[in-house]
Amino acid sequence: MRSVGTVLFLVVLATVVATGARRWRIPAPSLLVVAGLVVGLAPGVPDIHVTPEIIGLVVLPPLLYASAEEMSWRELRLVWKPVTVLAVGLVLFSAAAVGAVASAVTPLPLTMAFVLGAVLASTDPVAVTALGRRLSLPPRVQVLVQAESLFNDATSLVLFRVAVSVAVASGAVTWPGVGGEFALLAGGGCALGAAVAGAVALIRRRTEDPVLETVIALVTPYASYVLAESLHTSGVTAVVVTGVVLGGTGQRLTNARIRLQLHAVYGTVVFLLESVVFSLIGLELPGLIRDLSNADGLWPLQALAVAVTLMTVRMLWVFPLSAALQRKNGGPESSWRVAAVTSWAGTRGVVPLAAALSIPLAADDGTPLPQRELVLVLATSVVVVTLIVQGFTLAPLVRRSGIALEPAHTRREEAEARSGIAGAGLRHLEQLADLEAVPDVVVDRLRRQLRTRQDHARERLDGDDSYWELRRDLIAVENAELQRLYDSNRISETTRRRIQRSLDLEEAGLGE
Template identity: 65%
Template sequence: MRGVETVLFLVVLATVVATFARRLRVPAPSLLVVAGVAVGLVPGVPAIAITPEVVSLVVLPPLLFAAGEELPWRDLRAVWRPVAVLAVGLVVVSAAAVCAVAVWLTPLPIGVAFVLGAVLASTDPVAVSALARRLSLPPRVQALVQAESLFNDATSLLLFRVALSMAITVSVSWRHTVSEFAMLAVGGVLVGAFVALGAYLIRQRTEDPVLETVVALVTPYAGYVLAESISASGVTAVVVASVVLGTQATRLTTSHIRLQLGAVYETVVFLLESVVFGLIGLQLPALIHQLADVDSKWPLYALAIAATLIVVRLLWVFPLSAILQRRRGSRPSWRVPAVVSWAGARGVVPLAAALSIPLAFPDRNMVLLLTTAVIVVTLVVQGFTLAPLVGRAGIALDPSSVRQEHQRARLHLAQTGLAHLEHLAETESAPEFAVDQLRHSWQARIDRIKNQDAADPDSSAGAAYFRLRRELLHREGVELTRLYDTGVITDTTRRRIQRLLDLEHAGLGDD
């Protein structure tokens, strides 16, 4: 199966899996990994070989960028202390624990075991974001698990490089190690800020939706390549650029372009996640078939290492949470630390690190096999059980509370707009006929928002209201098509009006 055919197959597979995942209410990445493993086990399926460039250069930057843009700056500032402890301390402890277990249980020498520990030490931002996207976590918990997975790359990458140096040369200069860490972390931050500034200046000066979409898609690749070219952390550069640009989203461009960018990025993220998680699943059977002389106990090794990562994370997060809660004067609780501990899946970043190990490295195939197996185990076990754990812990946001917050915000905004309109009327700054029309329109909007039954699509009255609006929009669309078919309007006019109808229809939510 050639590369293009593989990608097309994975996209089709992901579309089918995503459909079933929504019906079964399970995370699509976990189900996609299972489907990939199942397909890889079918007799006659050719072996799939993944190159480091495909994962680290093609797939990783845009997925990291999308995850970083979802991270609110306000929530990030609130959780930076625990994030720093997790992104540094937990990564080091996890690497050491995996190294110890690998030396004790597997035939790997200590140097190679340390490389394996460094590869698997950090949680994966792509996997964590994909798993947490469908959960209604409180803002700070969501920010904590996403920020940790985004910012622990510099630590894990440093450990990985140090481990490779130790395994190959058996000597490490601590001065060189410190300077390398500074270059990885600080260099990544500076490059990310520089790329974000450049993208901001360019996007602020263009109103062409096509050009701005291209700039937005190129930005993560530019940050990654530029950082890697100066031996800085490409992942850190992409994350910093995405967080900075995410805070300026409303100032960068128009609402029209934001809608287009959102649609494009959702499509890109879906396609890339489909390919990468499907490839992870396909990679495991391929590695098993390729390694005829592999130790038959490797499944036991993988399960033991995955269990070690989970236990170490539990033993690190629970005491940290207890200390932070006591400082705030609150009573320690198991609910939040349990969810944070369980949201530690591995994924794309560890796979990219393992694939980048030199071909001549001893026991490279075993390291790659165990890394892929642990990724599959964490995505399946933690991915399928994270949502039930969130439900059992009772920390998920109440849908009615979210809906009420949304209603209050809409009401406040509508009242603000009406108050400004009245100010314009008093100062005679706008034509009277325009003020009257807008006053009626805005007052009708306020009345709809205040009427809970009409504003709530889950109620019978709300369902009838939204159904009637959709029916009216549909009739307008049919008439628009008739006007075009009979030659009354041109295709340009039809497309413009159809977009307005689509935007209004999209504002009504799902059918």
């Protein structure tokens, strides 16, 4: 019963804080971590310890899947080279740098120092996606930081497994063995993820039941993750590949009504899971600190040194890489601004926390693993530092850099697209009219509707918002009249819900 109460409390806390973050335009992950810390430090609050199974199996798959589905396959093909450099080279260098610094400034043995480096080497896809969702970054920049965080898991997971095996058994490491494990994790994860995506696509093409479609969408990331892990490949990579493949073909698998439902359901699931997991990060840190021995009192300075190392190493990689790409491709002079945003978007989060929690308690000979508690505290502290420092400052940096897309640019792009779509419909309609395949009265009705859409789009391009304001007022009046009809018992609940849904869809189509 206590566990159920704790979960309910977390859901309520996370929902309230995340709602406030949206209202105040503050990054939700950062504010949630702060709220978790405040609650965890309050007197009388019991220690909360999260198992790696809860994060790895329950939380990660749907969040990774949702992040991967949002990724543009077209933009991904354009940035695969820098993504590969960052997902492999930067991860290796970050692990080595953190291991060296941790070995120098902490009492960690060399083996455990490199376990810490492997844990923190990769950026976190959940945190990066959650922070970048509302920043209006250019598509290529958004895909670059998101793809890097999604695809660097295989590298960091290989490093982590190698570091842990050395720490628990002092076993020898051979490069062929490391290369083979990387190929198994990355290649096997990609292959299995693509296979799951293909199977799901075949099923969804033959399904038109909204409830069944929703269940399939919710089960898909878990199926991909569990199958990959059971075959000893990368579950994270499998989920990412499944999400990318299905995200690029989803509009051809279902109809509009099911897509609306899936979007609403997944939006709710992602909101709740993100809110709870970032609150847990803050809540867990005080308990981990209390588990430390008195000899580890310098952990705040040590965590700060590790966090600064990660940020510095990332800048030392991203800026030269951006300059090299600019010289090769003749990019714009503002590429340094893109590099600044990209380097500062390397937050850590859920994935490093799950890796840290999965560190074994004892070595192969049965002796306790030295300084495991300190590794957990340092890893969680660095996650908290990056989420707070980089999370709260990333949006101002994006605004000052001038690379964010202006709202007017987005509105104009949408209006031009709507006008072009309506024009294509009109041309097809005129062809049908010439063939006399449709009655004239039907053609005239559809022609008026399409021309109205085109006129509305042109009004948006001209900056005339009077139609949209008036239409919102009329929808508000229609909503009031619908409620009056229902209150006076002139229509049933079923009729009210159907008409309300139609009005909601129309209002949603007006945009913000």
